[in-house]
Amino acid sequence: MRDLRSAAKLHARNGSVRGHRGTWWVGCLFCIGSFSCASTEAAIAPPTPSPAPPVFSSISTGNSVLLLPGPAPRSFPSTLSDIGSVSNAVCASCHAEVAAEWEGSLHKKSWQNGYFSRSYAAEPQEACRACHAPEGDPDREPTHDAQRAGVGCITCHLTPEGIVGTRSLPAAKGGHAVVANPLLSTPSACAACHTFPFLDDPAQHGPMQQDTIAEHLRSPAADKPCQTCHMPTVQTGRSSHRDHTFQVQGNAAMLKGAVAVEDVHLETNVLRMTVRPADIGHAFPTGDVFRRAEMRAWPINSGGQPIGSVSTHVIARTFGVHKGPGGTLAREVVSDTRIVDRRTIQLTLPAGTKRAAWQIVWQRLPPELANQLGVTIPNQESIVTEGLVSE
Numbered sequence: 594m595r596d597l598r599s600a601a602k603l604h605a606r607n608g609s610v611r612g613h614r615g616t617w618w619v620g621c622l623f624c625i626g627s628f629s630c631a632s633t634e635a636a637i638a639p640p641t642p643s644p645a646p647p648v649f650s651s652i653s654t655g656n657s658v659l660l661l662p663g664p665a666p667r668s669f670p671s672t673l674s675d676i677g678s679v680s681n682a683v684c685a686s687c688h689a690e691v692a693a694e695w696e697g698s699l700h701k702k703s704w705q706n707g708y709f710s711r712s713y714a715a716e717p718q719e720a721c722r723a724c725h726a727p728e729g730d731p732d733r734e735p736t737h738d739a740q741r742a743g744v745g746c747i748t749c750h751l752t753p754e755g756i757v758g759t760r761s762l763p764a765a766k767g768g769h770a771v772v773a774n775p776l777l778s779t780p781s782a783c784a785a786c787h788t789f790p791f792l793d794d795p796a797q798h799g800p801m802q803q804d805t806i807a808e809h810l811r812s813p814a815a816d817k818p819c820q821t822c823h824m825p826t827v828q829t830g831r832s833s834h835r836d837h838t839f840q841v842q843g844n845a846a847m848l849k850g851a852v853a854v855e856d857v858h859l860e861t862n863v864l865r866m867t868v869r870p871a872d873i874g875h876a877f878p879t880g881d882v883f884r885r886a887e888m889r890a891w892p893i894n895s896g897g898q899p900i901g902s903v904s905t906h907v908i909a910r911t912f913g914v915h916k917g918p919g920g921t922l923a924r925e926v927v928s929d930t931r932i933v934d935r936r937t938i939q940l941t942l943p944a945g946t947k948r949a950a951w952q953i954v955w956q957r958l959p960p961e962l963a964n965q966l967g968v969t970i971p972n973q974e975s976i977v978t979e980g981l982v983s984e
């Protein structure tokens with residue numbers, strides 16, 4: 594537990610540094626780093642500069658310091674005595690199954706996915722480069738290789754000590770030595786990128802922009818590391834390995850497991866639904882600020898056809914600004930309706946509704962924002978669960 598908290602803190606420090614240069618106002622299309630689309634440069638006090646970042650996020654375990662995956666800048670050996678020159682392609686040449694999974698992952702596409710590109714075009718900041726192209730130098734636009742690598746084998750497995758894994762291995766025939774870092778099996782391996790403050794609030798006066806690690810510590814699944822759900826063991830013939838696709842978007846089975854509906858009933862003009870987190874290790878939904886879910890219900894006839902309009906409840910975080918000490922503006926959470934424990938949600942339907950259909954859907958981006966931008970986003974919406982109810 595202490596390790597995790599210090600990982601999150603350490604990262605917060607690291608993240609703050611990545612974010613400190615000129616990030617308190619952005620011409621806002623996606624508003625990732627800004628207070629709100631209406632905020633102005635003059636209104637917000639510049640953050641205080643922070644100390645230099647550690648090159649790697651690390652955790653001290655008493656007698657040794659373990660280096661963990663995290664944002665750039667990162668330094669690693671360009672050659673290793675066992676395998677010669679080091680690149681993701683070289684790792685892939687021997688670890689073909691893992692590499693094929695990673696090829697299809699959003700980690701691999703963290704720089705090249707179209708949604709990121711559009712948002713980066715609106716807010717081209719050093720901090721974005723540090724996490725979305727962590728194999729490049731965040732001071733400049735990433736090289737072609739760093740763009741293609743995204744979050745790569747090297748990001749997560751290579752430290753100045755060599756290749757790290759969960760156990761130590763001697764240099765085997767055709768292989769290489771592996772340095773043990775047992776924290777690679779824990780949320781510490783993810784903390785440096787999956788929890789961070791808003792880029793304009795490095796001292797963390799306000800809420801975090803992404804807070805998956807802390808949500809996990811508070812969740813009923815806190816004793817299950819992220820890897821249990823996001824890197825399940827894949828059996829191929831007689832061998833097995835940990836899945837490297839990290840897929841959530843477009844992974845219908847995973848999304849379906851996220852929430853359990855305990856009860857749904859229809860009373861006069863209200864549909865009441867009791868939900869709780871199910872096979873999930875943090876808030877639903879977690880991650881990016883724009884992620885949200887909608888619970889919907891609409892009246893239907895006996896043939897299942899809709900006979901009235903859709904009533905919607907949004908499951909998301911919303912942020913606002915308030916005046917802090919000395920008149921500076923500070924961000925605050927205005928509402929957080931995400932599912933973190935058992936909750937009953939009510940939706941109003943036309944009086945006399947006898948039958949209704951309902952759905953909970955996960956959304957990558959608020960539909961209004963997607964429409965406003967005129968963008969078509971792959972995997973924009975997934976049905977998490979749905980059903981019918983009658984009086």
Ligand code: HEC
Pocket residue numbers: 676679680681683684685686687688746747750751756757758759760762765766767768769771
């Ligand atoms: C010449 C082939 C070769 C290359 C190149 C190679 N590996 Fe390996 N790697 C192996 C072999 C063989 C093992 C031994 C265990 C096994 O069979 O998976 C291994 C083991 C590992 C392990 C530990 C697996 C375990 O079971 O605990 C990790 C992690 C790893 N490699 C990562 C990498 C990374 C990252 C790169 C690129 C920087 C890389 N490897 C490059 C062949 C290679």
Ligand code: HEC
Pocket residue numbers: 662681684685688691692693695700744745746747748749750758759777778779782820824833834835836837
């Ligand atoms: C986002 C971080 C991340 C990336 C990117 C990543 N790995 Fe891993 N990898 C891990 C973690 C964490 C584990 C340990 C999971 C566990 O056992 O708890 C692991 C385990 C492994 C293992 C151990 C064998 C096993 O059980 O699967 C090998 C080999 C490996 N990775 C190779 C690679 C190669 C090759 C690449 C690039 C194609 C890669 N990894 C990319 C995080 C990553």
Ligand code: HEC
Pocket residue numbers: 662663664699700702703704706709724725727744748749782783784785786787819820823839840841842
């Ligand atoms: C170097 C930073 C970094 C590390 C370390 C890292 N991630 Fe990520 N991760 C990212 C970024 C950036 C994205 C967003 C990619 C995108 O969609 O553009 C992401 C996306 C994801 C997603 C979303 C995939 C989807 O299909 O929606 C999951 C799940 C995830 N990471 C889990 C993990 C887990 C679990 C670990 C630890 C074992 C980990 N990550 C380590 C940076 C990182």
Ligand code: HEC
Pocket residue numbers: 780783787805806809814817818819820821822823841842847848850851872873874875876877878879880881884
């Ligand atoms: C018990 C299983 C479970 C555990 C443990 C778990 N997750 Fe998840 N995770 C899920 C499910 C289910 C979803 C899909 C619903 C959602 O987006 O919140 C998800 C979604 C995510 C996403 C959002 C992907 C997107 O595209 O928006 C990220 C990022 C993520 N998890 C990271 C983590 C990290 C980091 C940890 C550990 C601190 C972790 N998860 C622990 C089950 C789990």
Ligand code: HEC
Pocket residue numbers: 608611625626664699706708709712713716718720721722723724725785786787788789792803879880881884957
């Ligand atoms: C500390 C690391 C970090 C920083 C800094 C960061 N991101 Fe991310 N970003 C992530 C992670 C982790 C995710 C995945 C969360 C999820 O899937 O819900 C993500 C997700 C996203 C997504 C959603 C991608 C998708 O596949 O839907 C966009 C867009 C994005 N980031 C843009 C940016 C931009 C633009 C910046 C700079 C202004 C930035 N990010 C800075 C870590 C970071």
